[in-house]
Amino acid sequence: MKIAVVLRQVPDLIEPLEVDATGKAFDLSSATFVLNESDDHALEQALLLKEAQGGQVSVLALDFGDVDNSLYAAAAKGADQLVKIPWDDPNRSPPPQVAAQMYAELLRTIDPDLVLIGVQAHDELDGVLAPEVAVALSWPYVGVVRGVKAADGSLLVCKEFPGAVMAEFQVRLPAVLGLLGAEQPPRYVPVSRIRSAMKTAQIAEQEVSPPSWTGRVQVARLYPPVPAERAEMLTGSAEEVADRIAALLEEKGLLR
Amino acid sequence: MSASDILVLAETVRGNLSGIVSELLGAARSVANATGGQVLAAVLSSDGAPFVAGLQDADRILLVNHPALAEYAPEPFLAALQTMVQTESPRAVLIGNTSIGWDMAPLLAARLKAPLVLGCQELQVEDGRLRATCSLCGGKMLAEVQIEAAPAVVMVLPGSCAPATAAGKAQVQTLSPPASLSADPSGVEFRQWILPPPGDVDITSQDILVAVGRGIQQKENLEPIQQLAELLGGAVCASRPIVDQGWLPTTRQVGKSGMTVKPKLYLALGISGAPEHVEGMSGADLIIAVNTDPKAPIFDVADYGAQMDLMDLVEPLSQAIQTRKK
Numbered sequence: 198m199k200i201a202v203v204l205r206q207v208p209d210l211i212e213p214l215e216v217d218a219t220g221k222a223f224d225l226s227s228a229t230f231v232l233n234e235s236d237d238h239a240l241e242q243a244l245l246l247k248e249a250q251g252g253q254v255s256v257l258a259l260d261f262g263d264v265d266n267s268l269y270a271a272a273a274k275g276a277d278q279l280v281k282i283p284w285d286d287p288n289r290s291p292p293p294q295v296a297a298q299m300y301a302e303l304l305r306t307i308d309p310d311l312v313l314i315g316v317q318a319h320d321e322l323d324g325v326l327a328p329e330v331a332v333a334l335s336w337p338y339v340g341v342v343r344g345v346k347a348a349d350g351s352l353l354v355c356k357e358f359p360g361a362v363m364a365e366f367q368v369r370l371p372a373v374l375g376l377l378g379a380e381q382p383p384r385y386v387p388v389s390r391i392r393s394a395m396k397t398a399q400i401a402e403q404e405v406s407p408p409s410w411t412g413r414v415q416v417a418r419l420y421p422p423v424p425a426e427r428a429e430m431l432t433g434s435a436e437e438v439a440d441r442i443a444a445l446l447e448e449k450g451l452l453r
Numbered sequence: 454m455s456a457s458d459i460l461v462l463a464e465t466v467r468g469n470l471s472g473i474v475s476e477l478l479g480a481a482r483s484v485a486n487a488t489g490g491q492v493l494a495a496v497l498s499s500d501g502a503p504f505v506a507g508l509q510d511a512d513r514i515l516l517v518n519h520p521a522l523a524e525y526a527p528e529p530f531l532a533a534l535q536t537m538v539q540t541e542s543p544r545a546v547l548i549g550n551t552s553i554g555w556d557m558a559p560l561l562a563a564r565l566k567a568p569l570v571l572g573c574q575e576l577q578v579e580d581g582r583l584r585a586t587c588s589l590c591g592g593k594m595l596a597e598v599q600i601e602a603a604p605a606v607v608m609v610l611p612g613s614c615a616p617a618t619a620a621g622k623a624q625v626q627t628l629s630p631p632a633s634l635s636a637d638p639s640g641v642e643f644r645q646w647i648l649p650p651p652g653d654v655d656i657t658s659q660d661i662l663v664a665v666g667r668g669i670q671q672k673e674n675l676e677p678i679q680q681l682a683e684l685l686g687g688a689v690c691a692s693r694p695i696v697d698q699g700w701l702p703t704t705r706q707v708g709k710s711g712m713t714v715k716p717k718l719y720l721a722l723g724i725s726g727a728p729e730h731v732e733g734m735s736g737a738d739l740i741i742a743v744n745t746d747p748k749a750p751i752f753d754v755a756d757y758g759a760q761m762d763l764m765d766l767v768e769p770l771s772q773a774i775q776t777r778k779k
């Protein structure tokens with residue numbers, strides 16, 4: 198099975214998020230980028246399918262953020278092909294609709310049986326990449342997927358619902374899946390193996406022209422939320438805070 | 454049909470209307486009052502009649518009945534919804550931030566080349582334009598957006614809108630299903646529901662929950678937290694990253710794709726408070742949150758908070774509780 202995985206870079210939420218002077222967009226000039234979490238799960242699921250069934254895993258990414266590191270880490274984990282699409286603007290990744298058209302053009306040349314993409318990136322506001330890719334390719338799509346197994350030329354896919362309930366679907370190939378989680382946590386690779394991959398793995402660059410795009414939604418303002426009411430903060434040493442919490446629980450009859 | 458109507462996807466899961474439908478109807482009513490349109494509720498099912506009673510807050514209930522809609526699958530549901538939207542031409546389509554919503558909303562918008570907004574917490578009409586306030590980046594940012602083109606596809610976060618209250622007399626219309634539903638099976642076919650294995654603790658029935666998130670850092674740190682939960686007479690639950698790591702089973706997950714809990718005490722340790730998590734726990738009587746990030750959104754819903762590493766607190770807290778219990 199030929200599997201393609203899309204990896205995206207997103208701002209690390211551990212760092213403060215900055216808004217630019219327009220007040221309508223992120224200022225990413227000093228942002229730290231990390232691999233989008235659900236894309237990491239998509240890669241893991243692809244590697245699990247390859248290990249179970251054989252095949253090839255191609256990893257695609259736009260040249261944005263710390264993408265080379267993510268691509269080499271994917272190679273160290275077992276990806277077979279690394280493809281990077283050049284992107285000129287270091288401060289803004291393309292809208293999902295534009296990125297989807299670019300990925301779709303590249304995917305038509307790779308001709309995979311299956312495309313795995315994280316179901317969501319935390320900075321998506323007015324588009325979702327995975328279903329946009331599916332529509333661009335006219336392929337079936339299902340998202341919020343947590344687990345994929347190959348079965349007689351098709352796939353058995355679990356889609357997550359509330360209450361730890363899953364719906365199992367049979368998916369005919371080719372298809373695009375939006376991954377929420379892989380069947381097991383993304384594997385860890387030591388830095389030494391990533392460094393080794395940097396020496397041996399090749400990142401192919403494939404130019405794809407972005408389509409013209411006029412946003413369908415206008416951002417009027419981007420800002421951190423100002424809550425009407427925040428928690429009463431308990432301060433002091435850990436012991437003092439612990440004693441305060443214990444006293445609160447006692448007051449409210451929660452110590453049994 | 455009217456370009457001022459607001460259409461709500463009244464999704465059903467395993468024979469029940471999803472909880473968010475009432476909120477969507479409430480939001481739709483508020484917007485329809487401003488646009489002068491009607492509230493339409495779309496039910497896609499093999500037989501929508503049993504759901505009509507729960508949708509009386511709509512002005513019109515639009516049923517599409519077909520065997521291909523007996524259980525959810527993306528393509529037949531999308532075909533039915535797309536046909537309905539193209540026929541009714543509403544100003545906006547409101548869809549819940551749910552498992553089905555994450556398929557339907559972006560697919561519908563992509564097919565129609567329509568505007569889409571995610572994580573909507575508030576929807577208003579201003580100078581004839583829709584204005585939505587949306588949460589992104591795990592609740593750490595808000596975006597105010599304006600949408601001129603119709604239909605706007607809006608994914609609404611649960612807990613954002615007051616449920617509909619006015620019980621009206623909705624008109625029920627049964628629409629013809631699109632011809633494509635009778636064609637060959639689509640590429641994604643429903644096979645079965647898989648329920649969680651019995652035997653684990655039912656966190657929805659616990660009075661006291663000690664919840665752990667990414668801040669726990671490693672699986673070994675679960676042990677003292679488990680002991681703290683036992684000391685309190687409660688159970689351990691978690692946000693999604695902990696379950697994704699395989700450190701706790703899915704039956705312990707709180708949030709959009711997990712359980713909705715309403716305990717007397719929710720002690721949130723190392724949880725940032727993404728909207729998907731808050732959705733499942735904001736109804737707790739008392740929320741105490743511990744996080745190293747003073748801007749963590751969890752402090753916006755907590756009653757009490759402490760800015761510190763959770764592992765620095767667990768042991769002294771266990772000791773303080775033991776002391777007071779003596």
